[in-house]
Amino acid sequence: MNKTALITGASLGIGLEFAKIFAKNNHDLVLVARSADKLNALSNEITSANPNVKVLVISMDLSIPNSGLEIFNELKQKNIQIDVLVNNAGFGDYGFFHESKLERQLQMIDLNVRSLTELTHLFGKLMVARKEGKILNVASTAAFQPGPLLSVYYATKHFVLAFSEGLANEWKDYGVTVSVLCPGPTESGFQDAANMGNSKLFKNFKMPTSHDVAQYGYEALMAGKTVAVHGTMNKILSTTVSFMPRKMITNITRKIQDRI
Numbered sequence: 001m002n003k004t005a006l007i008t009g010a011s012l013g014i015g016l017e018f019a020k021i022f023a024k025n026n027h028d029l030v031l032v033a034r035s036a037d038k039l040n041a042l043s044n045e046i047t048s049a050n051p052n053v054k055v056l057v058i059s060m061d062l063s064i065p066n067s068g069l070e071i072f073n074e075l076k077q078k079n080i081q082i083d084v085l086v087n088n089a090g091f092g093d094y095g096f097f098h099e100s101k102l103e104r105q106l107q108m109i110d111l112n113v114r115s116l117t118e119l120t121h122l123f124g125k126l127m128v129a130r131k132e133g134k135i136l137n138v139a140s141t142a143a144f145q146p147g148p149l150l151s152v153y154y155a156t157k158h159f160v161l162a163f164s165e166g167l168a169n170e171w172k173d174y175g176v177t178v179s180v181l182c183p184g185p186t187e188s189g190f191q192d193a194a195n196m197g198n199s200k201l202f203k204n205f206k207m208p209t210s211h212d213v214a215q216y217g218y219e220a221l222m223a224g225k226t227v228a229v230h231g232t233m234n235k236i237l238s239t240t241v242s243f244m245p246r247k248m249i250t251n252i253t254r255k256i257q258d259r260i
Contacts, residue, residue, distance in 0.1 A: 002053065006030040006075075006082045006123070008062060008115075009089030011038035014138065014186065017214035018086055019046060025218075027084065028054040032071060034061050056080065062089050063111040068118035082123045084221075087116040087160075088138045092153035094257075105152045112156035117163065124167070124176065131175035136221045137164045141184045141229065144238045146246070148254035157182075161227070168226045177224050181217035184234040186210055 005022045009015035011033035019031055023046045031039050036059035043055040058074065060067050075082065090112040093104050120135060127133025143161035147154030164180035171178055187207045213230050220228030229235045241249050 002026050002028045003083035004028040004030060004080060005084035005086060006032065006071075006119075007086040007088060008032045008119070009138075011035045011042065014183070014210045014214050014217075015086075015088040016042060017211045018088060018218065020049075020211075021214055021218045022084070022086075023050045023053045023055075026050075026052065028056075030056045030058060030071075030075065030080065030082065032058045032060055032062065033089070034059065062115040063107040065110070065114075066118075068115050068122060071119070072122040082126075083132070084134045084136070085119060085123045086136045086138070087119060088136075089115065090138065090156070092150050094149055096149065097151050108152055109156060112153070113159050116160060120163075120167070124171070124178075127176045128171060128174045133175070134177045134221055135164075135167070135179070136217060137178070137180045138217070139164070139180050139182045141182050141234050141238055143180075143182055145241045145253055146250045147257065148250060149257045165226060177221065179217075179221045179225055179228055181213070181220065181228050181230070182234070182238065183208070183213045183217075183230040186213050 003026075005018075005027045007015055007018050007022070007029065010019045010029075010031040015033070019029055019042060023029060029043075029046065031042065033039055036057065039057040039059060043057050046053060046055055056078075058071055060071060062068065091108060093100055093108060097105070116137060120137070124133070124135060127135070137160050139160040140157040142150065142154040143157040145154070161180055161182065164178050168178040168180075185207045187209050208231065216230045217228060229238050
């Protein structure tokens with residue numbers, strides 16, 4: 001009998017690739033994103049390629065309060081047990097904080113932090129009770145330093161990293177694995193959604209594909225790794241920043257992320 005993975009932000013980028021990878025590895029899927037059309041197209045593609053896999057699509061904006069609870073209650077009503085939770089949904093917003101729209105910044109916090117926490121608590125509590133389950137939270141290499149021009153985004157990813165590491169320790173004796181994936185810049189559509197098309201960060205660096213990052217994250221989760229930083233250079237940088245002056249790191253990040 002297949003285990004079931006719930007994947008948020010599954011309509012594009014890394015989330016879409018997660019869906020394909022979990023299906024290929026004989027997991028039934030619950031796919032969550034705002035776009036029902038994209039999810040249904042992905043569902044048809046997956047079930048055609050993997051006839052033994054069941055896919056449930058839930059169109060939901062996770063930046064709306066209590067949306068995670070709605071998903072939880074729907075799955076409870078359908079008697080669907082979630083064995084793997086992948087909290088992938090999230091977005092950034094590029095530019096000076098004082099020039100941004102406050103509503104969008106708060107939506108980012110609600111999606112990147114609140115909904116991730118809500119879903120982790122609701123489904124994680126059941127996993128702890130069963131003494132079995134896996135959770136993968138998608139953070140970023142942004143989690144390791146401040147990020148001028150993406151200040152709120154970087155702060156939300158700080159939270160995801162610290163939260164995941166804390167839970168990994170709390171739940172290790174309950175048979176529940178908590179991992180956090182920290183990719184660097186990726187070909188995922190993130191830069192377009194964040195209005196970063198002209199940023200040096202995305203213009204000057206060769207980016208891995210969403211599939212490569214998702215495959216790395218999947219393997220790290222299955223191996224029980226707590227912090228999974230994708231890419232050799234990203235691993236080096238995420239370690240070395242802790243030995244450098246904070247002001248220097250902030251200035252370097254600003255320089256890298258400025259517009260061309």
